[in-house]
Amino acid sequence: MSDMKKLLVSGVRQSGKTAFCLSLALILREQGFRVGYFKPVGWQTLVKERFPSGKHLGYFGDPDAHLLKEVLELEQPLGEIVPVLTDFHYLTSLAGETDEALEKRIIEAYGRVSEGVDVLLIEGGHIPPLLCSRGLSNYHLAKKFDAKYLIMGRIRSDLYVDDLVFRKTILDLLKINCVGTVLNNVPRISLQRAKGIIKPILEEKGLKVWGIIEEKKELTAPTVADVQDLLEGEILEAPENLDNILVEDILVGSMTAESAIRYFRRSVNKAVVAGGDRDDIALAALETSTSVLILTGNLYPDVRVLSKAREKNVPVILVPYDTYTTISKLEGLTGKLKPKNMERIEKLKNTIKTEVDWKGLYETL
C-alpha cells in the first residue's frame, strides 16, 4: 500500500482536469495498472438524465465523479468517490459539520478508494482554492495525502504564463512536489507560440511541460444533446444519436432567405435559431452545414421542413421561448463528457496518449 502512487490533478475551471484524469486512468489501465479515482471535494450540480419515458429528471451530485464511476466501472459508491460536496453556498450546506468531521470523512473515503490500487488519481476542486476556509484546498489535500501535484494549464494570453509560474512558486514554498503541467486546449493558432516560446520559459522556471494539447472541437465542442439538456425543448425531428452531433457555432436567422444562405455558408456545424414560422430560413439552414435547427416561439414548422430535416439528418428542436431568450440560454452551452459518449472518450484518450509524455509523467510519481 505504501508504494501506491498518488497524483493530484489541479486546475482552474474548464482546464480539462476530469478529461485528463479519465484518459490517464484508461491509459494506465491498458498498461495493466490498477487505477483508482478520488475527488475529495466535489462540486454539485443537477445531473440530468433522460429516461426512456422521455422525462428529463435529475439529482444533485458531482457529474465528473459520476462520469468516472460509470466509465471506469468503479466499485465504490459515489459517496466515497466524492465524500464532500460543495456549491456556491457551501457555508450553509456544510455548516453542521466541523473541520475535523469533514476531514474524517475524506480520510475514511480515501482509505476505501485506495484499497488495492497501484495509482490513485486525485482530482482537485472546482477551483484550486475551493474549501480553503475549511482547510481543504488543493494545497491542503496534496499535503495531507503526500500526493504529487500536476497543474492543468490553459493558455489564452501571456498572463496565463505568470499564473502558472506563480502557482509553481507557492507550491515550492509549501514544499509540495509539483511534477509539472500539461497545457490543454491550446487554440491551433497559438500552438507554435506555445511550443516555441511558452514551453521553454515554463521549463526554465522549473515547470516541466508534459504535453501541449491542441484544442479540438471534436473533443470539446458541445453536442446537440448538450443543447437539448439546456433548452429542454420538444424534439420534432431526431437522427439516431444527438450525442454525436457537434455544435460549433450559434447563428440567429431573421433575414431574408437569400441573405441567410450567404451568412449560413460562412459557418460550419452550427445551431441555427429562428422563428418556427420562418420556413425559408429553416430551409436555407438545411442547405448549409447545420447541426441543429432550433425553432422558437412554439411555432410548428411546415411538415415539408421536417421532411427536409429528416432527409439531411438534422435534428429540429422546438422551444417555447423567443429568439433572444433562447440565445441567452445558449450562452451557458459547454461541451460535457458523458458516459454514453464512448467514442469521444476513446478519441480523448488517444489524443492524450500521443500528445502527452504519460510514461515520463508516471515515472516521476
Place this chain on the structure above:
Amino acid sequence: MAGLDFLFSPSSVAVIGASRHEGKVGYDVLKNISSSFCGKIYPINPSAEEILGYRTYKSVLDVNDNIDLAVVVVPAESVLRVAEECGKKKIKCMVVITAGFKESGRKGAELEKALVETAKKYNFRILGPNCLGFVDTFTPINTSFATTTPLRGNIGFASQSGAILTGILDWSIEEGIGFSKFISLGNKSDLDETDMIEELANDPHTKVILLYLEAVKDGTRFFKVAKKAYRTKPIVVLKSGVSPAGARAASSHTGSLAGSDKAYSTAFKQIGVLRAKSIEELFDCGVTFSLQNVPKISQVAIITNAGGPGIIATDACEAEGLTIARFESETVERLRTHLPREASIYNPVDILGDAREDRYRFALETVLSDSNVGCVLVILTPQAVTPPMKVAESIIEVSKKHHDKAVAASFIGGESVGEASKTLMNHGIPCFEFPERGVKALASMVRYASFSRIKLDEEIPRFKVDKGRVSEIFTNVYNDDRVVLLGHEAADVARAYGIPAPRVELARNREEALEIAERIGYPVVMKVSSPQIMHKTDIGGVIMNLENREEVSNAYHTILSNVFKYFPQAEIYGVSVQQMVPQGKELIVGMTRDLTWGPMIAVGSGGIYVNLFEDVSFRISPFSRREAFDMLSETKAYRLLRGIRGEKPSDIDAVVDVVLRVSQLSQDFENINELDINPLFVYDKGCLALDVKITLESGGKSKSETQNRKS
C-alpha cells in the same frame, strides 16, 4: 427521349385504380381516357368485372398484352406495390395522380423516394405524383380527371400547379384558346419541366411553350435544354416567388428553397426564356405567339380611331422597350393623300372617330407595306359610326397577306365589341380589351426575335491557370477547420488564376509586420485577418497609407485593440500587410453559388457603397467573352470606366478578363460557395484585386464525429 412517346402517344393504357363509382377520380380518369383515346384501355380494379364497358383486371400482370402507359389513382400506400407490378409488366411510363407524397410530410417523402427508386430499377418514367395528369390533343388522350377537355391548338403548357391548370382549362374553352399538350407536373419526382421543354420543343404540333413554375428542379440541365429549345420555339415562364414574402410562401409550398429570384431572372434572360409577371401576361404572350408569326422587324406601328388610347399605347411601347416606327416617305405620302386632313399621319396613326372599315383597311394595308414596320397594334374604340365586326373582318383579311409581320388588336369596350373581338381571336388575330396588354404581347415577340439572333455555342474562354496551387490552399484551409479564407490566402488564389492582386502577407506579431512592410516597401495597408470578420472596415480593422516603421507598429496595436473592443469573440490570426496601391476606379466582381443555377457571377460598382447603389449585373457561369462584356456594359460602372467628362478611359478588357477568370475559377472549384473581389481597382492599364473574400463549402469537414474528417 423515346420514353416520352410512350407517355404522350401510347398504344395501350392501364388505369390502375379505375372505379365504377361516378364522382370518384378513378372513374373520371377512365371516362376521360375512354372518351378521348383510340388505343387499348385496361382498367385495373381488384373487385370489379367491368367498368364503362371495359373488361377489368385484378393487376396489370393479368393483362395479356403490352402496356405502354399506366395512370395510377390508387391510394398512396398502394402505389409502391402497383409500381412494382408495372415494373414487372415492363410498362414504360407511369402517371401518378395520387397525392400524399412529398407534399404531405416525412412519410410521404420517403414513399416518393421509394417510388423513384422502383422506377429506376425497372427503367420506367414517372409523371407526378400529386398531379392532375396530362392531355395531348393530337394523340388524342386525356388522362386527367378534369371535367372538360382543352381545345386542340398549338400551345404546349406545363404547370407545377394543378389548380392553375384547371382554372386555365375552363377559361381557355370560353376564350377559344387551344393546346397541343396540357401537362400537370405535380411533385416532379422524375419527369420535370426540363423534360417537358425537350419534348415540346420536338413536338411538331407545339408552336409556343408556356410554363408555370415555383422552382426549377435542375438548373444546369434546364439551362442547357432550354437554350437549345429556344432556337426552335419561344418559351414563356411564369415563375412565382419573386418577392421575399412570395419566396417564403413558395418555399413553404414546395418544401425546398428555390435559388434566388435574381438568379432565376438572370438565367432566364441568358437563355432567352421570356418571363411573364402574371397569369394574364403568360397567356397574352402565349396566345400571341400561337396566332401570329415572329416579326423580322422590331419597330411598331399603332393605328387608332381615338387619340387617347393611341398615346397610352405609345407610352406602353416605350416602357416595354419597343421602338415606334418612323414611316418611309411613301407611306407618309399615301396616308396624307388618302386620310382626312385632321388625321394624324405619323405614328401613332389616328384615323379619327368617324373611321369605318375602309379607312382601317387602307391604313393597315399601308403601314404593313412599310419596310420599317414589323408589328402593328390596331386600336378600336366604339364610336357612333364604327362597325366593329366589319373592322375585324378587314383586319383579318389584310393581315393574312403579311405573314412575316405581327398584328394585334385592342378593341376597347364590352358589349358592342365582344363579338368582333371573338371573331378576331378565332381568325388568328390576338385581341385584347386594353392596348397595354397588346403592346406587352408584341414586345415579347420582338424580344424573342432579338434573343434568337444571338449566336449559340460561343466559345467559353479558358485561361492557363495554376489549379494545383488553389487546391493546395484549399486543403490547408480545410485542415485548419475553416471554410472562410484569410485575406492573404484568397489573394493567392486570385493570383493563381491570373487575377492581379497586390502583394499581401500575414503578420502574426508586430515584428513580423515590420519585417514584411520593410520587404514589400512603404506605404502599406494593414488589415485584421480573422475568418469571423467580414466587414473589416466597419470595426476599425483596416488602416491605410502607413509610411514608416513607427506607423506600422502603432497600426498593429490599434487594429488589434479595435478588434478586441468591437469583436471580442473573433479568432484573430494576425494582421495582413499589403502593398499600398494608387486609387483606381472601384468595381466589384463577385460570385455566389445559387442553389438552382450554380455559380452566378456579378460585376458592378464597388467599394463600400455596393449595397446602396446596387449597380450590379449578373450572369450564370459559364459564358463567352461577349456575354462578359455585355454584362459589364449593363452597369453604370461601365460608363464610369469609359471615362466621364474627358476622363481617360479605364482598362475595360482587364475587367472583362477578371470576370471570365472568376467564372473559370468557380467552374473549376465547385467547393467555392462565395467569392467577392471588392474593391477591384481599375486603371488606365490593368487592374488590381485589393480585397478578395472566399467562402468554401463545408464538405471538407465532416459534421459528425463518426464521419471521417478529411474530405
